[in-house]
Amino acid sequence: MEKLYCKYPNAKPDPATATKKFLDTTVSDAIMRLAEFGDPVVDINSSAVRVEIGRDLSSPRKEAALRQFLAGAETIIEKAAQQES
Numbered sequence: 001m002e003k004l005y006c007k008y009p010n011a012k013p014d015p016a017t018a019t020k021k022f023l024d025t026t027v028s029d030a031i032m033r034l035a036e037f038g039d040p041v042v043d044i045n046s047s048a049v050r051v052e053i054g055r056d057l058s059s060p061r062k063e064a065a066l067r068q069f070l071a072g073a074e075t076i077i078e079k080a081a082q083q084e085s
Contacts, residue, residue, distance in 0.1 A: 030075040037069060042076060049080045 034040035
């Protein structure tokens with residue numbers, strides 16, 4: 001199982017505003033790309049973002065798939081971080 005977890009300090013976003021801004025096409029496209037790996041879990045709360053898939057990508061033969069996962073997860077985390085600034 002691959003996970004990417006990012007905490008951001010002192011975060012107190014307005015949930016309704018953050019959700020509306022966060023769910024734009026950039027993020028939904030990234031989540032759809034992660035769906036290629038199974039059912040992605042994207043958990044966003046007031047202090048952290050967690051992106052997880054149920055597939056093991058630790059094998060050297062799966063390096064390209066791991067890069068895809070990390071790129072998608074990074075897009076989601078960057079968008080969440082923008083909401084905090």
